[in-house]
Amino acid sequence: MVRLLEKRQKTGSVLTIFAIATFSLHILVLFLFILQGLNIRQLSLRKSPNFVQLIDGQPVANIDDLAREPETIRRFISKTMISMFSWSGTLPPQTIEEVANPKSDLGILINTPQGGSQKISTSSWVASFAFSEDFRKSFLSTVAEMTPPEVFSENPSQAMTSQLVIKRLYPPKEIAPGKWRVGMVADLIQRNRVGGEKLITPFNKDLLVRAADYFGNPQANNSTDLQKAIYSVRADKLEIYEIRNLCLLDDYNNLDEDKSKQCVTGKTSDSFIR
Structure with a gap:
């Protein structure tokens, strides 16, 4: 009897341990599944990595999501501002035939702060996608107020x-990780097509630029020329998020982002508003 009880105790002990x-x-398996699920979720939420850019804008290595070459920033600003403020009354040619006979630019209506609406050029509207979304709407209203209705006139x-002539772009100064300040000295030249009279307005601005994410066109083969142009603007992975007047006597060593900073002495450019 004693031996039988000992065997039962040993059997029960083995089953308990098992x-x-x-x-x-x-x-342990459940914990590993949960850990794996969290890792997969983090990967799904991770931003698309940016690449270090060469002077021509080509990506070469995934080193720092916020890194941009100075010349890439300067090229981005030059291209964006020239497109924004050069108005010819015609659309950019898409075919050889349109080079000799360009299509008229009908313009795009933009609401103004006064409650009305005015036209901006199609090239300005496309270039505006190089601006941050929170700045773009108000800036377009300002550009609409600046754009003369005569740009879209069919009467010769x-x-x-209008043409923006950039005289100088200061080297980008980093003010925070992934953010830069760039000074631009330029003239906005408005010219009558007949007679050639022109009005030259100083256009000297401080531009604040930051690194931005970019997602490629998922339907590139089915996109219109306008959609392709918009995606190409965002491909630089940069955006302008603020523009201020530039003090021409500023030594450009003050990197303060304080919006209240004013140029007390020295000449400043006129306001955006005409």
């Missing part, structure tokens, strides 16, 4: 053109 070990193994004697 049950505990099995339960522990299940707990009344039609006007």
Whole structure:
């Protein structure tokens, strides 16, 4: 009888150990599944990595999401501002035939702060996608107020053109990780198509630029020319998020982002508003 009880106790002890070990193994597997799920979720939420850019804007290595070459920033600003403020009254040619006979730019209506609406050129509207979304809407309203209605006139004697001539772009100064300040000295030249009279307005601005994410066009083969142009603007992975007047006597060593900073002495450019 004693031996029988000892055998039963040994059998029960082995089963208990086996049950505990099995339960522990299940707990471990469950923990690993949860850990794997969290890792997958983090990967799904991770931003698309940016690449270090060469002077021509080509990506070469995934080193720092916020790194940009100074010349890439300067090229981005030059291209964006020239497109924004050069108005010819015609659309950019898409075919050889349109080079000799360009299509008229009908313009795009933009609401103004006064409650009305005015036209901006199609090139300005496309270039505006290089601006941050929170700045773009208000800036477009300002550009609409600046754009003369004569730009879209079909009467040759009344039609006007505008061109931004950049005289100097200061080297980008980093003000925070992934943010830069760039000074631009330029002239905005408005010219009558007939007669050639022109009005030159100083256009000297401080531009604040930051690194931005970019997602490629998922339907590139089915996109219109306008959609392709918009995606190409964002491909530089940069955006302008603020523009201020530039003090021409500023030594450009003050990197303060304080919006209240004013140029007390020295000449400043005129306001955006005409």
